[in-house]
Amino acid sequence: MKKILLIVMDGLGDRGCDDLRGLTPLQFIRNPNMDWFVEHGSAGICDPIAPGIRPGSDTAHLAILGYDVQSIYSGRGPFEAIGAEMDIQPGDIALRCNFAYVSDDMEVLDRRAGRIKAPETTELVDALNDLEIDGVEFIVKESTDHRAALVLRGYGLDERITDVDPQGDNVLKTCEPLCEEAEFTAEVVNKFMVECYNRLKNHPTNRKRMAAGLPPANILVPRGAGSFPYIEPFPYIHGISACCVSGVGMIKGICKACGIDVYPLPESCNGGLDTDFIMKADCALEALEDYDFVLMNCKAPDIAGHDGDAKLKSEVVKRLDAMMGHIRKNMPDDLVIVMTCDHCTPCSLKDHSGDPVPIAIYTKGCLRDEAKEFSESGCCHGFLGRIRGRDIVPICMDLANRTEKYGS
Amino acid sequence: MKKILLIVMDGLGDRGCDDLRGLTPLQFIRNPNMDWFVEHGSAGICDPIAPGIRPGSDTAHLAILGYDVQSIYSGRGPFEAIGAEMDIQPGDIALRCNFAYVSDDMEVLDRRAGRIKAPETTELVDALNDLEIDGVEFIVKESTDHRAALVLRGYGLDERITDVDPQGDNVLKTCEPLCEEAEFTAEVVNKFMVECYNRLKNHPTNRKRMAAGLPPANILVPRGAGSFPYIEPFPYIHGISACCVSGVGMIKGICKACGIDVYPLPESCNGGLDTDFIMKADCALEALEDYDFVLMNCKAPDIAGHDGDAKLKSEVVKRLDAMMGHIRKNMPDDLVIVMTCDHCTPCSLKDHSGDPVPIAIYTKGCLRDEAKEFSESGCCHGFLGRIRGRDIVPICMDLANRTEKYGS
Numbered sequence: 001m002k003k004i005l006l007i008v009m010d011g012l013g014d015r016g017c018d019d020l021r022g023l024t025p026l027q028f029i030r031n032p033n034m035d036w037f038v039e040h041g042s043a044g045i046c047d048p049i050a051p052g053i054r055p056g057s058d059t060a061h062l063a064i065l066g067y068d069v070q071s072i073y074s075g076r077g078p079f080e081a082i083g084a085e086m087d088i089q090p091g092d093i094a095l096r097c098n099f100a101y102v103s104d105d106m107e108v109l110d111r112r113a114g115r116i117k118a119p120e121t122t123e124l125v126d127a128l129n130d131l132e133i134d135g136v137e138f139i140v141k142e143s144t145d146h147r148a149a150l151v152l153r154g155y156g157l158d159e160r161i162t163d164v165d166p167q168g169d170n171v172l173k174t175c176e177p178l179c180e181e182a183e184f185t186a187e188v189v190n191k192f193m194v195e196c197y198n199r200l201k202n203h204p205t206n207r208k209r210m211a212a213g214l215p216p217a218n219i220l221v222p223r224g225a226g227s228f229p230y231i232e233p234f235p236y237i238h239g240i241s242a243c244c245v246s247g248v249g250m251i252k253g254i255c256k257a258c259g260i261d262v263y264p265l266p267e268s269c270n271g272g273l274d275t276d277f278i279m280k281a282d283c284a285l286e287a288l289e290d291y292d293f294v295l296m297n298c299k300a301p302d303i304a305g306h307d308g309d310a311k312l313k314s315e316v317v318k319r320l321d322a323m324m325g326h327i328r329k330n331m332p333d334d335l336v337i338v339m340t341c342d343h344c345t346p347c348s349l350k351d352h353s354g355d356p357v358p359i360a361i362y363t364k365g366c367l368r369d370e371a372k373e374f375s376e377s378g379c380c381h382g383f384l385g386r387i388r389g390r391d392i393v394p395i396c397m398d399l400a401n402r403t404e405k406y407g408s
Numbered sequence: 409m410k411k412i413l414l415i416v417m418d419g420l421g422d423r424g425c426d427d428l429r430g431l432t433p434l435q436f437i438r439n440p441n442m443d444w445f446v447e448h449g450s451a452g453i454c455d456p457i458a459p460g461i462r463p464g465s466d467t468a469h470l471a472i473l474g475y476d477v478q479s480i481y482s483g484r485g486p487f488e489a490i491g492a493e494m495d496i497q498p499g500d501i502a503l504r505c506n507f508a509y510v511s512d513d514m515e516v517l518d519r520r521a522g523r524i525k526a527p528e529t530t531e532l533v534d535a536l537n538d539l540e541i542d543g544v545e546f547i548v549k550e551s552t553d554h555r556a557a558l559v560l561r562g563y564g565l566d567e568r569i570t571d572v573d574p575q576g577d578n579v580l581k582t583c584e585p586l587c588e589e590a591e592f593t594a595e596v597v598n599k600f601m602v603e604c605y606n607r608l609k610n611h612p613t614n615r616k617r618m619a620a621g622l623p624p625a626n627i628l629v630p631r632g633a634g635s636f637p638y639i640e641p642f643p644y645i646h647g648i649s650a651c652c653v654s655g656v657g658m659i660k661g662i663c664k665a666c667g668i669d670v671y672p673l674p675e676s677c678n679g680g681l682d683t684d685f686i687m688k689a690d691c692a693l694e695a696l697e698d699y700d701f702v703l704m705n706c707k708a709p710d711i712a713g714h715d716g717d718a719k720l721k722s723e724v725v726k727r728l729d730a731m732m733g734h735i736r737k738n739m740p741d742d743l744v745i746v747m748t749c750d751h752c753t754p755c756s757l758k759d760h761s762g763d764p765v766p767i768a769i770y771t772k773g774c775l776r777d778e779a780k781e782f783s784e785s786g787c788c789h790g791f792l793g794r795i796r797g798r799d800i801v802p803i804c805m806d807l808a809n810r811t812e813k814y815g816s
Contacts, residue, residue: 015775024775044793049814051795052802056815069814076816083816250816348773352813354806355775356791377777377791386793 002334002363002400004240004293005284005327006392008064009320010057010248011302011345013357013376017310018348025301025313025347026358026375033325034360034374037339041362043371044384046392048343054354057302058083060342061254063389065234065295074159074226081149081228082253084141092228093152093159093185097140099124099217102197106172111165112146113217116209121148123205124217128196133188140220150222152189158182163223164193172221189222196220233259238397240292245284247271251297260295263287271299273316277323285330292402297342298323305345313347336363336399338392339374359384359392363399410742410771410808412648412701413692413735414800416472417728418465418656419710419753421765421784425718426756433709433721433755434766434783441733442768442782445747449770451779452792454800456751462762465710466491468750469662471797473642473703483567483634489557490661492549500636501560501567501593505548507532507625510605514580519573520554521625522617529556531613532625536604541596548628558630560597566590571631572601580629597630604628641667646805648700653692655679659705668703671695679707681724685731693738700810705750706731713753721755744771744807746800747782767792767800771807 014024021028047053048060049069058079059069073079077094088094099121101110121142131138136154143149160178175189197219200206206216235242236259243263244255248271252262265283268276277298284296298320304313324339331337341357358379360371371382380386387395397403422432429436455461456468457477466487467477481487485502496502507529509518529550539546544562551557568586583597605627608614614624643650644667651671652663656679660670673691676684685706692704706728712721732747739745749765766787768779779790788794795803805811 016773018773022773022776045791050802051799052804052806052811054806054811054813056813059815073815079816349809354802354811356793376775380777380791380793381789386795 001402002336003288003291003332004336004338004396004400005288005331006064006293006295006338006396007340008061008295008297009301009339009341010297010299011305011343011352012317012320012341013344013355014305014310014313015344015346015348015353015355019310020314024376025310025317027377029314029317029321031317031321031374033321033328034339035372036328037324037337037362038360038371038374038379038382040368041360042367042369042384043358043360043374043379043382044387045356045376045380046340046359046387046389047356048389050388051356052354054352055343056352057250057342058254060389061251062258064340064342064392065258066237066390066393067231067258068390072229072231074229076224077149077226078228080143080147080224081141081151082257083250084143084149085249085253086139086141086149086151088151088228088257089153090228090230091157093157093225094228095150095222096224097148097150097220097222098165099146099148100219100221101215101217102172102219107170108166108172110215111221114209114215115146116217117145118142120205120209121146121217124200124203127199127203128220131192131195133191133195136188138192146217148220150220152185157185159185159225159227161186161189161225164189165221165223193219231258235259238293238393238402240402241290242293242295243287243291244295244297245280245287246295246297246299247275248297248299255295261291273300273303275300277319278326281323281326285327288332288335302345305347306350308347308350310347333364336361336396338396340392356386359387361395361399366399409810410744411696411699411740412744412746412804412808413696413739414472414701414703414746414804415748416469416703416705417709417747417749418705418707419713419751419760420725420728420749421752421763422713422718422721423752423754423756423761423763427718428722432784433718433725435785437722437725437729439725439729439782441729441736442747443780444736445732445745445770446768446779446782446787446790448776449768450775450777450792451766451768451782451787451790452795453764453784453788454748454767454795454797455764456797458796459764460762462760463751464760465658465750466662468797469659470666472748472750472800473666474645474798474801475639475666476798480637480639482637484632485557485634486636488551488555488632489549489559489636490665491658492551492557493657493661494547494549494557494559496559496636496665497561498636498638499565501565501633502636503558503630504632505556505558505628505630506573507554507556508627508629509623509625510580510627515578516574516580518623519629522623523554524617524625525553526550528613528617529554529625532608532611535607535611536628539600539603541599541603544596546600554625556628558628560593565593567593567633567635569594569597569633572597573629573631601627639666643667646701646801646810648810649698650701650703651695651699652703652705653688653695654703654705654707655683656705656707663703669699681708681711683708685727686734689731689734693735696740696743710753713755714758716755716758718755741772744769744804746804748800764794767795769803769807774807
């Protein structure tokens with residue numbers, strides 16, 4: 001039985017970039033180490049979810065881990081909470097929130113409260129976190145910028161409620177139940193809104209903001225309620241131990257929700273553009289001593305893609321290639337190694353796209369095909385053809401000699 | 409956001425043709441304009457429905473428009489009616505019919521009434537179209553050759569009834585209900601059979617036929633009952649305006665059933681072998697000024713395929729290539745353009761086959777792969793790999809920057 005290293009190069013796939021003579025960063029830069037894995041392994045292209053579906057990092061990682069995303073994904077609230085690294089339990093209801101600035105009449109004066117962010121959001125959250133209403137515990141955590149997640153924990157909850165967030169409109173809406181079972185939930189959310197405003201309006205942080213001429217963040221505006229889904233633990237489904245090597249909160253949250261351990265990383269592996277890829281590779285190889293399956297996420301190409309900077313993304317590709325050289329030199333013999341992406345983040349879009357991503361799978365003694373280059377166009381000649389994210393783990397499990405025969 | 413032009417070259421795909429040294433028409437003829445789109449875009453092959461499934465033009469177009477055909481398609485009756493350009497409403501029951509020649513004892517003497525066709529079938533249909541039985545309206549329309557469609561409209565109808573058509577047997581069958589709910593429907597169909605025979609047997613058209621020694625068409629023989637399905641409108645699903653540019657009744661009917669507008673065409677765009685492709689291309693480009701999505705169907709290659717005439721089909725290919733040259737010169741910058749087929753119509757078969765069809769997708773800034781030629785074998789090297797008809801619209805919507813992110 002072999003071990004499995006699944007390397008997700010976040011957002012690496014691209015479309016033709018004007019700055020790179022119409023090529024993608026992977027087509028533009030020569031990558032001898034990535035190409036070695038393609039040349040000695042099997043290549044293909046992969047729809048993380050399905051053709052044309054534009055994935056988030058959350059849904060893409062769930063799919064790549066083999067889950068049927070559509071049966072798991074119930075609104076963005078729970079995944080905002082996972083992304084904020086909250087400890088959530090099955091049965092919890094989660095909502096996404098904005099910190100906003102409202103008048104006494106609940107008229108929205110600034111729906112992002114001047115794009116407030118940590119540490120101020122952290123201070124405001126502290127004022128809300130001992131709240132219990134009619135037996136329901138309210139747990140708040142700040143997230144990126146002016147965002148936060150709100151978790152409701154208790155008996156008799158139901159996620160079928162309307163948003164408080166008025167989106168285009170001016171005045172906050174009353175939370176309404178969409179069915180009888182959700183009446184209690186809507187009621188406690190409305191009580192929370194009153195209590196939240198009372199606690200935040202004169203909070204020292206807000207007083208300081210007003211003194212500085214900034215809009216106060218005097219309320220949390222929730223939307224996107226979802227119940228936290230039960231996710232069958234990955235190690236249980238596949239009968240293997242598993243950990244993730246990532247510096248990104250959302251990815252760590254997703255993995256934890258799937259029962260995958262989070263491997264501790266040194267601070268230099270920060271999930272940013274300046275992350276230490278060689279150190280991260282060493283951590284992944286180290287983790288493989290203790291775990292059967294390691295998911296390694298490299299976030300930097302996605303950041304360069306969101307910046308729309310094709311030259312920067314090409315530099316990141318060079319560093320990823322060096323990382324793959326380091327892995328090639330130091331990897332154990334009994335390893336199945338996958339290079340792929342969770343989605344494309346084309347520089348021309350500055351956002352994710354629904355294009356398929358390149359994939360290469362290598363293990364000693366695997367089938368070699370005629371693909372030679374780790375790129376969008378280079379991998380499409382390979383033996384794997386066009387697969388889906390959900391196919392990756394079963395293919396790896398089989399190459400790792402860990403599958404049971406289906407039939408006789 | 410970009411607009412989308414989906415060009416369906418009807419039945420263009422083929423197998424090796426003896427008359428073309430074992431090549432397909434696309435392999436045999438040099439097509440510089442079609443090839444330009446392949447060279448500058450992404451290519452692949454596409455199973456309109458699924459591998460080995462031999463599609464009709466109706467089911468293939470539904471699939472290419474993104475519908476799950478199997479959940480929509482409920483017997484051929486409704487699609488015969490759509491093909492005959494009947495105005496149908498949800499809840500209607502539709503049946504396919506033959507005009508036939510029967511004796512007074514309902515013995516079938518000629519099940520196609522000497523392959524009667526329009527204008528005689530039109531005259532006969534006129535004699536049937538004010539029929540109402542027990543509150544059910546019977547609407548008949550002639551279709552291709554000796555065929556017609558019959559629509560039942562009224563309360564209490566149910567499509568679960570047996571065929572009147574005896575197929576191999578000699579005597580017309582009584583329509584039987586397959587469940588209690590369909591008893592009324594079977595009863596009115598049987599009453600219709602009697603009335604139909606009474607109205608047609610001495611019809612002037614039939615008297616003329618008999619005088620000329622031809623079998624009269626003295627009855628309509630229904631089979632294939634289906635309820636008209638509810639099809640979620642295409643513009644509603646995708647949030648775009650859409651029209652079709654086609655000279656073919658069936659395609660226009662399918663599009664109308666999907667809530668897609670039918671663009672008015674000059675008479676020279678007749679859906680026949682001598683159609684004016686350049687004019688049609690101009691109409692499609694004109695339509696793109698008003699619509700986000702244009703489906704353009706070019707029927708001629710299918711006709712040549714059904715004729716089994718590979719040389720003729722090659723001539724059609726040349727004219728299609730000229731059309732693509734015209735489109736290339738005149739297309740707007742912000743366009744996603746797809747060239748594909750709804751199915752293969754191999755000249756050796758003179759009918760549709762279940763082979764996959766070539767597809768190429770081009771838009772400015774898309775990914776270029778190594779495929780160079782628009783043909784069955786040339787496109788299989790492309791980045792798109794092997795996709796399904798249902799994938800086409802999602803892929804185009806994503807390339808047109810019109811998709812929402814699934815997740816965060």
